[in-house]
Amino acid sequence: MGTQTKILLDETEMPTKWYNIVADLPEPPPPPLHPGTHQPATGEDFDALFPKALIEQEMSGERFIDIPEEVQEVYKLWRPSPLFRAHRLEKLLDTPARIYYKYEGVSPAGSHKPNTAVPQVWYNAQEGIKKLTTETGAGQWGSSLAFACAQFGIECEIWQVAASYESKPYRKTMMQLWGGEVHPSPSDKTEFGRKLLEEDPKHPGSLGIAISEAVMEAVEDPSTRYALGSVLNHVLLHQTIIGEEALLQLAKVGETPDILVGCTGGGSNFGGLSFPFLREKLAGRMNPTIRCVEPAACPTLTKGEYRYDFGDTAGLTPLMKMHTLGHQFIPEPIHAGGLRYHGMAPLVSHVYDLGLVEATSVPQTACFEAAVQFARSEGIVPAPEPTHAIAAAIDEALKCKETGEEKVILTALCGHGHLDLPAYEKFLSGEITDLDLPEESISESMKSVPVIGE
Numbered sequence: 001m002g003t004q005t006k007i008l009l010d011e012t013e014m015p016t017k018w019y020n021i022v023a024d025l026p027e028p029p030p031p032p033l034h035p036g037t038h039q040p041a042t043g044e045d046f047d048a049l050f051p052k053a054l055i056e057q058e059m060s061g062e063r064f065i066d067i068p069e070e071v072q073e074v075y076k077l078w079r080p081s082p083l084f085r086a087h088r089l090e091k092l093l094d095t096p097a098r099i100y101y102k103y104e105g106v107s108p109a110g111s112h113k114p115n116t117a118v119p120q121v122w123y124n125a126q127e128g129i130k131k132l133t134t135e136t137g138a139g140q141w142g143s144s145l146a147f148a149c150a151q152f153g154i155e156c157e158i159w160q161v162a163a164s165y166e167s168k169p170y171r172k173t174m175m176q177l178w179g180g181e182v183h184p185s186p187s188d189k190t191e192f193g194r195k196l197l198e199e200d201p202k203h204p205g206s207l208g209i210a211i212s213e214a215v216m217e218a219v220e221d222p223s224t225r226y227a228l229g230s231v232l233n234h235v236l237l238h239q240t241i242i243g244e245e246a247l248l249q250l251a252k253v254g255e256t257p258d259i260l261v262g263c264t265g266g267g268s269n270f271g272g273l274s275f276p277f278l279r280e281k282l283a284g285r286m287n288p289t290i291r292c293v294e295p296a297a298c299p300t301l302t303k304g305e306y307r308y309d310f311g312d313t314a315g316l317t318p319l320m321k322m323h324t325l326g327h328q329f330i331p332e333p334i335h336a337g338g339l340r341y342h343g344m345a346p347l348v349s350h351v352y353d354l355g356l357v358e359a360t361s362v363p364q365t366a367c368f369e370a371a372v373q374f375a376r377s378e379g380i381v382p383a384p385e386p387t388h389a390i391a392a393a394i395d396e397a398l399k400c401k402e403t404g405e406e407k408v409i410l411t412a413l414c415g416h417g418h419l420d421l422p423a424y425e426k427f428l429s430g431e432i433t434d435l436d437l438p439e440e441s442i443s444e445s446m447k448s449v450p451v452i453g454e
């Protein structure tokens, strides 16, 4: 057990392969289905959306996939990312637990999202694609994709959920600075957007709606493809660079985690951190408890159903078997915008269904309280999303204080909150409340979920 605060890796020690958990699962995950026929989707069903290399990764059963050298070169701008031992937080909590966090806020966009944006853009560029469309909620994904597009000379068009387009103007500026074209969603650029604006000119938008708009735009132009920042297998694959590095870093100080907690929106930073550790657990080399932490206002795993559903609101995407609150569910405007998605990654849903990982939910005031403790001890201002994981980590550390157990707790601090200061301002002035989610609103939105096999 080391006492080091910041555990680094040399560039030369950086992992050169992503890890595909599908190769090691006791049961394969259920396949996506064609939205019309309900038959298992084929690679061709995704052709208008993604380049072939990414479709291959999406369906791959291969255990390790090489990270292209050009991608590794861009990764080196901020990777390997540091792993911190939270000595100061431990002291504040007076806990015998040892808390470690992998900090992904060191990337240009300030979160883990560039880990997948860079390879996604690179594979598209290899296949001659000229432009990518996407959606963004809090603006983290849109800015990551715009950054990656600038690296490889590809155009980038982004639909940003209207509510955050208004409330997070600096994310929009970042996207524009990297050359992205940004529209509020719903927008007057697509038929679906125009229909929604007619019904409600002040429509706040949602991730599901913005995905529909970006997909509609991509399928119309053969030199344009669509990029998704979470949920899909290839996205989680790219994010495993986080967990692979963390494994090496913890080994350097002779530690193995007893408990791993990660925030889950679509599941990508959680899958990225936890899947390499789950591999080690399945192989019997360690035995951490692995737990998803989601917002109480968007409790996909803890209150949603495990069913086939669409990834977007208009129902354009293939059907994926996932934990869902229904593709027409519009979550309350909590500040952790990146966690406001109706579904959960099929791979995370599958490992949860198999009982390999656990899930819990936390209301936002508890998250902000944890964030203040974290900022005042560790110094870093966390993005609102990982404050859910911090709250869960603090909870575990306080349990250790009661029992005297010296558990090793690992989490990902998947982004900084420098552009989320308006949310902190509200919290500090006492304006943040917990939004109760009535059961009826879930059962109502579940009615729109297609029934398969009838």
Ligand SMILES: *Cc1c(COP(=O)(O)O)cnc(C)c1O
Pocket: 111, 112, 113, 140, 141, 229, 230, 231, 263, 264, 265, 266, 267, 268, 269, 270, 338, 339, 383, 385, 386, 414, 415, 416
């Ligand atoms: C997008 C985002 C999330 C949520 O996405 P996941 O796929 O669940 O990781 C969480 N944290 C930050 C900082 C984000 O930008």
